[in-house]
Amino acid sequence: MSxxxxxxxxxEVDTDAVCNNVxxxxxxxxxxxxWVVVKADGYGHGALRVARAxxxxxxxxxxxxxxxxxxxxxxxxVEVPVLILSEQPPSQSADIVRHGLTATIASRxxxxxxxxxxxxxxxxxxxxxxxxxxxxRAGVDPKDAIxxxxxxxxxxxxxLAGVFTHFAxxxxxxxxxxxxxxxTFNRVIDDIRATRINPGRVHAANSAxxxxxxxxxxxxxxxxxxxxxxxxxxxxxxxxxxFRPALAVKAQVSAVRTxxxxxxxxxxxxxxxxxxxxxxTVPVGYADGVPRGLWATxxxxxxxxxxxPIAGTVTMDQLMIDVTECGGVQVGDVVTLIGADGNDAVTVxxxxxxxxxxxxxxxxxxxARMERRYL
Ligand SMILES: Cc1ncc(COP(=O)(O)O)c(C=O)c1O
Numbered sequence: 001m002s003x004x005x006x007x008x009x010x011x012e013v014d015t016d017a018v019c020n021n022v023x024x025x026x027x028x029x030x031x032x033x034x035w036v037v038v039k040a041d042g043y044g045h046g047a048l049r050v051a052r053a054x055x056x057x058x059x060x061x062x063x064x065x066x067x068x069x070x071x072x073x074x075x076x077x078v079e080v081p082v083l084i085l086s087e088q089p090p091s092q093s094a095d096i097v098r099h100g101l102t103a104t105i106a107s108r109x110x111x112x113x114x115x116x117x118x119x120x121x122x123x124x125x126x127x128x129x130x131x132x133x134x135x136x137r138a139g140v141d142p143k144d145a146i147x148x149x150x151x152x153x154x155x156x157x158x159x160l161a162g163v164f165t166h167f168a169x170x171x172x173x174x175x176x177x178x179x180x181x182x183x184t185f186n187r188v189i190d191d192i193r194a195t196r197i198n199p200g201r202v203h204a205a206n207s208a209x210x211x212x213x214x215x216x217x218x219x220x221x222x223x224x225x226x227x228x229x230x231x232x233x234x235x236x237x238x239x240x241x242x243f244r245p246a247l248a249v250k251a252q253v254s255a256v257r258t259x260x261x262x263x264x265x266x267x268x269x270x271x272x273x274x275x276x277x278x279x280x281t282v283p284v285g286y287a288d289g290v291p292r293g294l295w296a297t298x299x300x301x302x303x304x305x306x307x308x309p310i311a312g313t314v315t316m317d318q319l320m321i322d323v324t325e326c327g328g329v330q331v332g333d334v335v336t337l338i339g340a341d342g343n344d345a346v347t348v349x350x351x352x353x354x355x356x357x358x359x360x361x362x363x364x365x366x367x368a369r370m371e372r373r374y375l
Contacts, residue, residue, distance in 0.1 A: 009251035009284035011366050012339065013045045014375045015053040017246040021227050022057030024242055029210060032217040033201070035061035035083065037224030039069055044289075044363040045228055045247055046372045048076050054227060055080060063222050067092045070101040083128060083162070085222075086138040093117035102126045102161060106140045111151055111158065118157035127152060128162035128200070133184040134177055135168035145188045146195065153197045162201040163189060167216070170208035171233030178209070182216055208232040211239040230348050230359040237349075245348065247363055248339025249290070249370075252332050253303075255281040256323070265320045266295070266312025273311075277324045280308075282335050285317040289366035290337065293355040295319070303335050305342025338362075 026034050036059040037043075042050035051062055051073055061081040064070045070082040083102045090113035096103045097117045105111050105127045118125035129149050132139030140148045145163075152160045165185045169175035185204055192199045205216040207226035229245035231237050257279050259265065264272045265279055282301070286292045292314045300307040303326050311322040323329040338346050348359045 007283070007371060008254055009249075009282075009288060010371045010373050011044070012248040012250055012373050012375060013049060014244070014246045014248075015049050016375065017229055017244040018045070018050050018053040018227060019057040021229055021243045021246070022054045022059050025210070025221075025223055025226065026058035029217055029221055033060045033220035035059060035063055035081075035203075035220050035222050036227050037063040037085075037206075037222055038073070039063065039065035039085065039224070040364045041069075041368075043224060043228050043230075043360065044366040046374070048073065048078070049372075049374055050227070050246075051078050061220070063224075064101075067095050067099070067101065071095060071099045074099045074101070081126070081161075083222075086130065094120070097121045097123060097125050102128060104128050104130045104138075104164075105148070105152060105158075106130045106132075106138055108148070108151065111148065111155060115155045115157050124157050124159050126159050126161035128164055129160065131163065131165045131185060131188050133165040133181040133188075135166055135181075137166070139165065142184050142188050146191050149192050149197060149199070150195065160197065160200050162203060162219075163192065163199040164201075164203040164222075167204065167206060167209050170206055170212070170216075170236075172235045173208070173212040174235075178213060178216075182213070206232070208236045212236060225360060228363065230363065233358065245339070247348070247366075249284070249337040249366070250339065251282045251284045251335050251337065253280045253329060253335060254283045254318070254331060256329055256331060257281075264312060266315060268313055270295075270312060271298075273322070275324070277311075277322055278326070278329060279311055279320050280323045280329050280333075280335070281318055281320050282337075283318050284337065284370075285315050285319055287316045287367060288370050289362075290314050290319060291351065291355045291357075291362070291365070294351060297354045299351065299354050300346065301335050301337045302339075302341035302344055302346060303329060303333060305344060307344065308335075 036054035038047040087106045087110040093113045130139040201219040203220045205221040209216045210221035229243045298309040308321045
């Protein structure tokens with residue numbers, strides 16, 4: 001593990017877990033390809049390390065949200081196809097082409113901008129066309145898809161490498177929109193094939209759809225959250241048991257003190273203790289990605305394998321825990337905020353439930369000032 005002593009708080013990332021999760025996905029999805037989504041710095045885990053682990057595990061492509069995310073992968077020597085998941089501003093076209101990234105096209109303007117950039121660069125650029133089958137966030141309307149695909153097919157400097165869509169409700173496997181979106185998408189693909197245009201890789205499934213809708217796996221799946229061993233939503237949790245979480249959040253106790261019954265800690269002195277209590281300060285706060293709201297549910301952390309509650313409001317850089325039941329806690333002791341310690345583990349989902357959000361927001365919220373240590 002790479003270590004540093006610059007801070008008493010860090011994020012630990014188990015890249016073997018990512019590699020094993022991807023390998024397991026590949027065996028479940030075969031013969032469909034697995035492309036791993038590493039946008040938002042690999043959902044907070046570190047995009048480059050995740051990308052390498054995913055490729056080792058069998059991923060044949062990667063997906064990002066931004067050109068700069070793809071460019072960083074290329075600059076680090078990643079050679080597999082990298083798909084940018086939605087159309088980008090025309091100002092980015094030259095960089096997309098220069099870095100050999102695969103653009104998503106959803107409009108004529110996007111097509112023309114990319115075709116010009118590819119021509120100026122003297123290359124034929126691979127593109128995927130995105131179809132909006134019902135999520136209404138990005139993509140060409142299904143009735144216009146055939147025209148856009150034909151225009152890509154006819155553009156001198158573009159090559160149609162894929163056509164895809166995205167589900168709005170895949171984390172609710174029984175939602176009627178799933179089948180409706182897939183049927184719409186399949187009709188678009190049939191129309192494309194009927195014109196004798198090869199759509200390239202046809203894809204629709206995120207993690208939830210990949211796990212729960214075998215008919216949506218098509219040529220490839222675009223999986224993010226489950227790669228990281230996390231859960232797309234409670235409706236899919238039963239499909240996720242075989243995946244191992246890759247991320248842990250740890251810190252070392254920076255101070256220990258005793259407070260008397262009736263006293264309280266942190267801003268607002270909000271929750272008085274009912275007995276003489278031992279309070280440990282943990283130097284990690286909401287600026288690091290620990291949601292302030294965790295204090296209200298007295299979210300527990302692990303110390304020496306035992307659960308200890310957060311004792312007062314989470315501050316920007318520090319929080320306090322009640323370690324009265326722990327006994328003998330000292331400065332330097334390791335606190336596990338997310339992850340396993342002994343026989344117990346605090347999960348990302350526990351935090352997410354506690355503050356009313358989803359696993360995605362918790363891990364993407366781990367700030368850059370938290371050093372990533374790779375196992
Ligand atoms: C277009 C697209 N495909 C795939 C994914 C991956 O989703 P998940 O992390 O649920 O697998 C995302 C993530 O937001 C996305 O926007």
